[in-house]
Amino acid sequence: MIVAVSGFKGGVAKTTTALHLAGYFAGRGTTLLVDADSNRSAVRFADLGATLPFAVMPEKSAMKHLQQGRFEHVIFDTPGNPDEDDLLEIARGVDLMILPTIPDRMSFDPLLQLEPKLRGATYRVLVTIAPTHPERDGELVRDALSAAGLPTFQTIIHRRAAFKHASNAGALVEASEYEALGSEVIAFG
Ligand SMILES: Nc1ncnc2c1ncn2[C@@H]1O[C@H](COP(=O)(O)OP(=O)(O)OP(=O)(O)O)[C@@H](O)[C@H]1O
Numbered sequence: 459m460i461v462a463v464s465g466f467k468g469g470v471a472k473t474t475t476a477l478h479l480a481g482y483f484a485g486r487g488t489t490l491l492v493d494a495d496s497n498r499s500a501v502r503f504a505d506l507g508a509t510l511p512f513a514v515m516p517e518k519s520a521m522k523h524l525q526q527g528r529f530e531h532v533i534f535d536t537p538g539n540p541d542e543d544d545l546l547e548i549a550r551g552v553d554l555m556i557l558p559t560i561p562d563r564m565s566f567d568p569l570l571q572l573e574p575k576l577r578g579a580t581y582r583v584l585v586t587i588a589p590t591h592p593e594r595d596g597e598l599v600r601d602a603l604s605a606a607g608l609p610t611f612q613t614i615i616h617r618r619a620a621f622k623h624a625s626n627a628g629a630l631v632e633a634s635e636y637e638a639l640g641s642e643v644i645a646f647g
């Protein structure tokens with residue numbers, strides 16, 4: 459499967475999502491995470507220490523591997539600040555484009571505005587870093603986006619300190635909500 463993680467806003471767990479999805483796919487077949495973001499966060503995460511069950515490469519180094527087709531699954535962490543046309547092009551080139559958003563109007567408003575343009579594209583919105591129970595901001599935003607016609611994942615990724623610790627250590631968070639996300643994602647394969 460080829461999956462891209464993209465979106466307008468910074469700090470919405472794009473890289474965290476790409477890394478954990480790659481971890482999920484690595485349990486099912488050879489997996490490459492292509493770091494196409496100029497901030498190289500995924501590559502730096504991979505260099506931090508822990509051994510990851512998938513390969514991580516910057517976009518340009520990944521070309522040869524992509525062409526050889528040695529990886530069954532490829533996840534792209536895409537550059538920040540794409541324009542609408544960039545997003546449409548990305549969506550056309552993959553099996554599924556994931557657009558993470560935090561449950562905050564500044565983050566999801568651009569998605570609402572984009573909805574008419576994205577009709578027909580294969581994408582899903584993922585609500586990330588949502589406040590934990592009993593707060594329901596994530597669930598409410600997911601349902602509002604869905605009611606506005608944006609396809610959304612049922613799974614919500616809630617705020618968990620383990621993600622911050624893991625990003626400092628270069629290790630994946632085990633047994634996270636990304637497993638439920640992974641099983642939603644493979645349905646698009
Ligand atoms: N579910 C979560 N709970 C708590 N912290 C999280 C969660 N997901 C991500 N984070 C933290 O939020 C910060 C931003 O995450 P991340 O780097 O994945 O976002 P990004 O969208 O890739 O950002 P950038 O725009 O800089 O590329 C990081 O410090 C990360 O560890």
Ligand SMILES: [Mg+2]
Pocket residue numbers: 472473474495497499
């Ligand atoms: Mg990032």
